[in-house]
Amino acid sequence: MVITLSKSSPLLRKAYCAFHFARNVSQSYKLVVAGGGTAGLSVSNCFSRILGKGNVALIEPKNVNFRYFSIIMFQTRFALQVHYYQPLWTFVGGGIKDVKESERPIRNFIPPHCEWIQNSVKEFLPDENAVKLSDNSTINYEYLVVAIGIEMDLDRIKGLKEALNTEGVCSNYMVDTVTKTWKCIQNFKEGNAIFTFPNTPIKCAGAPQKIMYLADDYFRKTNKRDKANIIYNSSLGVIFGAPKYAQSLNEIVKKRNITVNYKHNLIEIKPQTKEAIFEKLETGEKVPFKYDMIHVTPPQKPPAVLKPLADSAGFVNVDKETLQHTKYSNIFSLGDCSNLPTSKTAAAVAAESGVLVENLNAFMNKSPMKRKYTGYTSCPLITSYNTCILAEFDYNLQPLETFPIDQGKERTSMYYMTKDAIPFIYWNLLTRCLYYGVD
Ligand SMILES: Cc1cc2nc3c(=O)[nH]c(=O)nc-3n(C[C@H](O)[C@H](O)[C@H](O)COP(=O)(O)OP(=O)(O)OC[C@H]3O[C@@H](n4cnc5c(N)ncnc54)[C@H](O)[C@@H]3O)c2cc1C
CATH class of the missing domain: 3.50.50.60 (FAD/NAD(P)-binding domain)
Incomplete structure (x- = not known):
């Protein structure tokens, strides 16, 4: 009834x-x-x-x-x-x-x-x-x-669910696994530290590499950097969608000696042998990478x-x-x-x-709809323990910046704004509908 x-x-x-x-x-x-x-x-x-x-x-x-x-x-x-x-x-x-x-x-x-x-x-x-x-x-x-x-689509990577419970495998993308990332970074001694970007749409496309820059900075501070090969394996063909910020990030990975492999999609993890298998998207070839730690950004899917x-x-x-x-x-x-x-x-x-x-x-109210969304989005690209590039852009990947300074540069002010000011705005204004962002 x-x-x-x-x-x-x-x-x-x-x-x-x-x-x-x-x-x-x-x-x-x-x-x-x-x-x-x-x-x-x-x-x-x-x-x-x-x-x-x-x-x-x-x-x-x-x-x-x-x-x-x-x-x-x-x-x-x-x-x-x-x-x-x-x-x-x-x-x-x-x-x-x-x-x-x-x-x-x-x-x-x-x-x-x-x-x-x-x-x-x-x-x-x-x-x-x-x-x-x-x-x-x-x-x-x-x-x-x-x-x-x-939604996270863990099943798209063979062995990932089980591997997340093993040594050296972590992900910032889920509340159950995020605290393990910090343990993996701290426990890392030497060898390959791999960071991945999947072959699906994801939330916050900057997050897969932000954690890599923090790991790089931490390894330098703890004198482990010369024993670490930091590798960024991304399914994409560029480091970041918006060209202005991609240019800055390309300089950063070069300066910090980070290896970037484009069109590399993670398809399997074998924790027994500590191997991650990537598919080269252009040729279909499958290539194994040994890892000592691997931060996985899981594939994602609409519900x-x-x-x-x-x-x-x-x-x-x-x-x-x-x-x-x-x-x-x-x-x-x-x-x-x-x-x-x-x-x-x-x-x-x-x-x-x-x-x-x-x-x-x-x-x-049967009135005309006048507001038009420009595609405004923002990604605070954390590049170390005290710097950030605040990327803000529209549908055309053109900068739509808030501050009258060059936001393509690494800045300490943007780091603290992201760490302290934006969370305050989120909890007190955005979720309560007292802030509409930039548009
Ligand atoms: C590691 C990480 C870093 C990020 N960094 C940034 C950043 O620096 N800056 C930034 O702006 N964004 C960042 N994001 C992205 C940001 O968090 C998301 O884009 C944002 O939360 C999306 O909001 P949403 O309401 O669409 O989805 P969500 O906030 O995920 O909410 C979806 C809600 O729908 C509910 N739901 C699901 N299925 C159903 C159902 N069938 N029926 C009813 N309810 C359902 C869920 O319980 C959930 O509460 C980050 C995300 C991650 C994971």
């Missing part, structure tokens, strides 16, 4: 909420936001203010972390649902920040006027203006924003559940300027799960959410 509840009866809806997970009931909201990461939190905060109580629902399953609370002899365990500020994981892997600094209780960021549905979308039903949840209940909407991010809304690559198909779905006009998307042809970053999300909120609000 399906019972639809009107948004105008909050008391009734609350009562039904109590039974919601046990019964096949359906709820209805003016706006449903699927995914409560960087993008979903920002958008749901904005629209909760615009539309008021009872009109916005956020569907977010959320990671559960266990915390221990002790009183004298008694220790009790409680579950905490957290949101992660993923850009901090470069600093965690480099031993600069504790992983706990990257997490906060998600409850702190969900607006009081917004209904948090702690579940995940199992199926998008755009022709019925509904989503089906993993408990088979359905949620109806007038408007939908899709922001469910991108399969996006299929009814997706383009041929599996990402939500939206207009690159308005962020409106190309087929379903009441659906918008942003962030890592969208097919916006820009680099997938939290900085891009900041700019995208400003455009999306203004355009969707105009669309709801």
Whole structure:
């Protein structure tokens, strides 16, 4: 049986909420936001203010972390649902920040006027203006924003899952593996230190090499650098997409004696022999590399559940300027799960959410959508323990810089801004919809 509840009866809806997970009931909201990461939190905060109580629902399953609370002899365990500020994981892997600094209780960021549905979308039903949840209940909407991010695809590299539990194999890309990166860097004594970039779209395309520059700097500080071969094996054909910053990075890898092999895609790890097998993308040849440590950036993929809304690559198909779905006009998307042809970053999300909120609000009010997204994205390329190149660019890979200085140069000011100021902006302004980034 399906019972639809009107948004105008909050008391009734609350009562039904109590039974919601046990019964096949359906709820209805003016706006449903699927995914409560960087993008979903920002958008749901904005629209909760615009539309008021009872009109916005956020569907977010959320990671559960266990915390221990002790009183004298008694220790009790409680579950905490957290949101992660993923850009901090470069600093965690480099031993600069504790992983706990990257997490906060998600409850702190969900607006009081917004209904948090702690579940995940199992199926998008755009022709019925509904989503089906993993408990088979359905949620109806007038408007939908899709922001469910991108997934790690560990199975694409043979042996990777098992190898991540063995010596010398690490990755900054997952909360469970990021702290091991710092151990690998510290434990490294000599030999090959390999850093990889996969053959799929990824979030933060600068992160695979940022951790390499930190490792290089650490090896120099601890007198291990002359015994280390640092190798960057990338599936791409260039060091970085935007030419201005690529030029600076090319000079850095040369100056620091880092070997760069382009069109090399990691396909297998053999921890027993400490070998990483790469496929040369141009010839198909398979080449083994011995490793003493290897930082793996896993292949990534759009969640399969996006299929009814997706383009041929599996990402939500939206207009690159308005962020409106190309087929379903009441659906918008942003962030890592969208097919916006820009680099997938939290900085891009900041700019995208400003455009999306203004355009969707105009669309709801039957006004023309005037804001156009330029593709603004940013990547703070950490190049040592006190320098950073702050790359900011648009769809055409042209610089779109915030500061009146040459941001293509390594700067200490940009390092501290990335380490301390940007996290403050993220926690206090972006996730609460008080900051829209640059656009
Ligand atoms: C190592 C690393 C370094 C990075 N460095 C930077 C940086 O320096 N600068 C920068 O700007 N960005 C950086 N990023 C990228 C940035 O973190 C992401 O681009 C950003 O978080 C994307 O936001 P999102 O909301 O699209 O996705 P996410 O924040 O990943 O959120 C997606 C949400 O959707 C939820 N979800 C998934 N499936 C479902 C479902 N079926 N139903 C409902 N909910 C679902 C998930 O639980 C999650 O909370 C980095 C990322 C990593 C991993």
